Amino acid sequence: MNILEINKGEVAVGAQAKIVALVKQAELKTWENANGKGEFMLYKFEDKTDAIGGIMFSPSGEAKEIKIGDLVRIEATVGTQKGRDELQLQIDTRKGNKIVVDPTIDREEVMQSAPVPRAEMQAYIDAKIAEIENEDLKLITTTVMGRMGKFFYEWPAAKVNHHAYLGGLAYHTSSMLKLAEGIMSVYPEGTFDRDLMFAGIILHDIAKVLEMSENGEYSIRGNLLGHLVMGSEIIDEVAIENGLDPKSQKIMLLKHIILSHHGKLEWGSPVAPRIIEAEIIHYIDNIDAKVNMIIPATDKVPNGSLSAKIFGLDNRQFLKH
Numbered sequence: 001m002n003i004l005e006i007n008k009g010e011v012a013v014g015a016q017a018k019i020v021a022l023v024k025q026a027e028l029k030t031w032e033n034a035n036g037k038g039e040f041m042l043y044k045f046e047d048k049t050d051a052i053g054g055i056m057f058s059p060s061g062e063a064k065e066i067k068i069g070d071l072v073r074i075e076a077t078v079g080t081q082k083g084r085d086e087l088q089l090q091i092d093t094r095k096g097n098k099i100v101v102d103p104t105i106d107r108e109e110v111m112q113s114a115p116v117p118r119a120e121m122q123a124y125i126d127a128k129i130a131e132i133e134n135e136d137l138k139l140i141t142t143t144v145m146g147r148m149g150k151f152f153y154e155w156p157a158a159k160v161n162h163h164a165y166l167g168g169l170a171y172h173t174s175s176m177l178k179l180a181e182g183i184m185s186v187y188p189e190g191t192f193d194r195d196l197m198f199a200g201i202i203l204h205d206i207a208k209v210l211e212m213s214e215n216g217e218y219s220i221r222g223n224l225l226g227h228l229v230m231g232s233e234i235i236d237e238v239a240i241e242n243g244l245d246p247k248s249q250k251i252m253l254l255k256h257i258i259l260s261h262h263g264k265l266e267w268g269s270p271v272a273p274r275i276i277e278a279e280i281i282h283y284i285d286n287i288d289a290k291v292n293m294i295i296p297a298t299d300k301v302p303n304g305s306l307s308a309k310i311f312g313l314d315n316r317q318f319l320k321h
Contacts, residue, residue, distance in 0.1 A: 001017055001018060001019055002019065002047055002048070002049040002050070003019060003021065003045065003046070003047050003049050003050040003051060003052045004049035004050040004300075005049075006019075006052060006078055006087060006089075007050050007052060007087055007300075009087075011078050012078065013078050013079060013080060013087070014077065014078065014079070015077070015078050016075065016076070016077060016078075016095075016097075017074075017075075017076055017077075017078050017089065018073070018074065018075050019045070019047065019073075019074050019076075019089075020047065020071070020072070020073055020074075020102075020105055020109075020110055021045035021046060021047045021071075021072060021074060021110060022045065022046045022047065022069070022070075022071055022072075022107075022110050022111055023043060023044070023045060023066060023067065023068055023069065023070045023071075023072055024044040024045065024046045024051065024068060025042065025043055025044035025053075025068065026041065026042075026043055026066050026067055026068055026070075027042045027043075028040075028041055028059070028064055029041070029042055038057065038058060039057075039058065039059060039064075040055060040056060040057045040058070040059065041054075041055065041056040041059045041063055041064065041066075041091075042054070042055055043055065043056070043066075043089075043091075043099075045072075045074065045089065046111070046112070047110050047111075047112075048109075048110065048111065048112050048113075050300065052087060052088060052089060053081060053086065053088040053089070054074070054076065054088055054089040054090070054091060054099075055088060055089075055090055055091070056090075056091035056092075056093075056099065057092070058093070060093075062100075062101075063091075063099055066099065066101060068217050069213065069217060070101045071101070071102060071103070071105040071107060071110055072099050072100060072101050072102065072105075073099070073100050073102050073105075074089060074091065074098075074099050074100075075091075075096065075097050075098050075099075076089035076090055076091045076092075076097045076099075077089070077090045077091075077092055077095055077097060078090075107166075108166065111165060111166050112164075112165035112166065113165055113166040113167050114163075114165065114166065114167030114168055114170065114171035115171070116167075116171055116174070118153050118167055118170065121153065121167070121170045121171060121174045122149075122153055122170070124174050124177070125145075125170065125173065125174055125177065125202060128177050128198045128202065129141050129142060129145065129198070129202065131194070131198060132194075132195045132198055132199055133194075133195055134195040134196075134199075134250055136239075136244055136248065136250055136251060137195050137196065137199040137250055137251075137254060138195075138199075139242055139244070140199070140203075140235060140238050140239060140242070140244070140251070140254070141198075141199045141202055141203060143238050143241075143242065144203060144206055144234060144235075144238055145202065145206075147238075148206060148209055151209040152169055152170060152173075152206065152209055153167060153169075153170045154166060154167065155167075155168070155169040155170075155208060155209050155212075156168040156169060156212075157169040157171075157172040157205065157208065157289075158289075159212060159217070159218070162288075162289040162290075162292040162293050162312065163289070163292050169205060169208055169209070172205070172288055172289070172292070173201060173202060173204075173205065175288045176201045176204075176281070176284050176285060176288055177198065177201050177202070179284040179287065179288065180197050180198070180201055180280065180281070180284060183280060183284070184197065191276070192276060192277055192280070193253075193277055195250075196250070196253055196254060196257065196275075196277045197277045197280070197281070199254055200254060200257035200258065200261075200277055200278070200281050201281055201284075203231060203234075203235070203254070204231070204257060204258055204261045204281060204285065205227060205231070206227075206231055206234060207227035207228075207229075207230035207231035207233075207234060208227045210222065210227070210230055211226065211227040211230060226268060228258055228259050228261070228262065228268060228269060228270070229259070229270070231258040231259075232255045232258050232259050235251060235254060235255050235258065236255070239251050253275060253277075253278075256271070256273075256274065256275065256278055257273075257275075257277060257278045257281055259271055260272055260273040260274070260278045260282065261273075261278065261281050261282050261285055262282070262285075263282040263286070289312075290312075290313060293310050293312050293313055294307075294310065294313070294318050297310050297318060298318055298319075298320040301320050302320065303320050303321060304319075304320070304321070305319070305320055306318065306319055306320075307319075307320065
C-alpha cells in the first residue's frame with residue numbers, strides 16, 4: 001500500500017492502512033478544553049508516490065522522539081482532518097495503531113527521486129564544465145564540484161515546493177543548463193558570456209548541500225546565512241586556495257550571479273541582478289521551479305480537473321488538460 005492509493009480513496013475512511021514512509025513533519029502540540037487537556041503529535045509523511053498528514057493523540061515517549069528524516073513503519077486508521085476534506089492517517093493506539101522507526105528501511109525505496117538517472121545528469125553537467133574556456137572559472141567550478149559533487153547529486157533542491165526529492169538539486173541544475181542553452185541559441189553570438197552562464201548555473205545553488213540535510217532540514221548556518229551568502233563564501237575560499245584573486249572581475253561576476261539569483265531583496269537576494277547572465281539565470285531558476293510545482297500537482301488529478309492549491313504559486317489551482 002502506498003500514500004497515493006490512500007489519497008485517491010482506494011482505502012476507505014475508517015479502514016486500516018499500513019505504509020512505510022519518510023517523516024517530513026513531526027511536531028508535539030497541546031490541546032485544552034472544558035473536558036481537560038493533553039498532547040498530540042502532528043505528522044506529515046511522504047513516500048515515492050505522494051504525501052499525507054498524520055495525527056496521534058496521547059503519544060508515547062517513543063512517538064514524541066520521532067523526528068523529521070526518520071523512516072518509519074505506520075499502522076493507522078484512515079480518517080479526515082477536522083473541518084477539512086483532506087485525508088490523514090490517525091494513529092490510534094486503542095485500535096492497535098502504531099508508528100515505529102525502522103533504520104533497516106532502504107531510503108531510496110521510500111523517498112521520491114529525480115526522474116533522470118544520476119549518471120545521466122552527471123555526464124551532462126560534466127560536459128558543460130568541460131565547455132568552460134575561462135581557466136579561472138573552470139578551475140573554481142571543477143574544484144567545487146570535485147569537493148561537493150557526492151552530496152550535490154543526492155541532495156534535494158528545496159525542503160518543499162520544488163525538486164524536494166533525492167537528486168532534485170542536480171535535476172534542477174541540469175534543467176537550468178538546458179534552458180540556458182536554448183535561450184543563448186536565440187540571440188546573436190557574443191550576447192552572453194557562456195562561461196559565466198554555465199559556471200553560474202552549476203554553482204548557483206551549490207551551498208544547499210551545507211544549508212540543509214539530504215532530508216531537507218536546515219542547518220544553523222543555513223538558517224543564519226542562507227545558500228546565497230554561503231555559496232559566495234565557497235567561491236572565495238576555493239579561489240584563494242588555488243592562488244586566484246577573489247576580487248578579479250570574472251570571479252566577482254560569478255559571485256554576483258550567486259548572490260543575485262533570487263532576484264530581489266524580499267526574495268532573499270542581497271543584490272538584484274546587474275549583468276545579463278545574472279538576469280537570465282534568475283528567470284530560468286524561477287521558471288524551472290514553477291514548472292516543477294505544477295507538474296506534480298496536475299499529475300495527481302485526471303484530465304479536466306483542477307489541481308490542489310499550490311502554496312508556492314499564490315495558492316492557485318492549475319487545470320490538467
